[in-house]
Amino acid sequence: MNRRNTIGTALVVLAIVLFVVPAVFPVQPMLTHDTRSSTNAPPAELRQQQIQVVTYENLSDRGQELYVETLEHDGEYRVGVDEGAPEFVYPTDAERHEAYESDNMTAAGSVVVVRPEDDSNLPRADEFYRPRDEDGNDDEAQQRRERAMRYDMMRTSTGQPPLGSTPQLLRLGAVMLAVVFLGVGGYLLSSKS
């Protein structure tokens, strides 16, 4: 019976620790760079929409590095909150929503990177271009296609890592274990004679 008590107490204590520790160390937000969205609009139109347009050469070293890494990671790349580039804004979902509401697109976290004419040393842009009927002749369509590939839209934001990421799963696992340990430990302690 003493062994039952010992195991029960140990499980309850472990459960409390597993409940408390993940709650004290919450999942840290991360800065997300996402180049999967695209734009066909010319730069003047983009600036009119208050979207930041920056040439690749004018990006800081960190900005260039993040852009390249994002393209190399299939269009989505996350870094810690203090590892972003100074020229990018990283709004949270709420801040982005507020920026849209107040028509302040600069704060919404969209930036268009103008790739150099010769971009052979950069990963391929992940913009897509679908010809439309109103694009007219082949030359105009070709121009639009080239512009789409040159002006690469990137969205930047601050948010939680995805649910399938290791930090999230570790914390879920800890809480699930805590629930089971508390149940089993509580039963062992309660059912003693």
Add this chain to the structure above:
Amino acid sequence: MSSVSVVRKDFRGARRSRLLWAAAVVLGLIAALLAYVSGNAAGTSTETVQSLFRALTLIMSILLPVVALVASYLAIAGEREGGGIKFLLSLPNTRRDVFVGKLASRLGIVAAGIGFMYVAAISVALTRHGAFPAAVVFGTFLVTVVYGATFVSVAVSMSAAAASKSRAIAGAFGSYFVLVILYVFPVIQVPMMVRWLHTTLLGADPNPDLYNAVQYTSPYLAYRKAVNLVLPTDMRQTIFVSSLPNDISYGSAAANTELPLYLQDEFSVAILAFWLVVPLLVGYWLFERADLE
């Protein structure tokens, strides 16, 4: 003092039930998973956690009655059929002591189960979002405990009135069907039945307020409306849509104040109080008059 001894004995017995602990673990896991997957809507961390606890109350509105009924339906009927009631009623225990003690014990068990779920949900919410909106968390907890207590009240009363376990089981399942399922099952719903009775059988003009008032007698809907009392205005659930004027937006405060008094959120307190007290009075009255031999 006798009621206390009945509570102590009954609670000790329940604590030894493997089934109850298993149910608590399952509820805790459900709460943890729900807290984990919820919260992708745009908004601040606090709003996300508030909406998580609102979602938790939706799950509880269906699950909690099952837990409360299963935890309570044999409270007295089980003792009666097994013969244990004779020992319980030996001096100095009175029938009132047994009734009150069993009720208090089962209330404690159900409240502990809800607490178990909340601990799991709070832990995941803090982990994922780092926010703890205390007013919403404790408010929904309190309302949920009251909701659970209404079904404990119904089940203990039926258990006190039933002469056998089978009758108590039938009563518990029947009350779940009548008080919950008939309000959530899409094909046969109470408002549809009342509407048919009112318009087809009696030939009267449609009256949405009447149909909503009839369905508002359910503790299930009273609970959902009572949850609104502890949520921020823009998060409140609009339930009686058919009673609202067309120009009222659902998330606004007017979505509650424009309703007739008997359909407003505040009226849910009276409905929950009714289901908390009246079944107990009837159950106790029947138990007092029952021949226990």
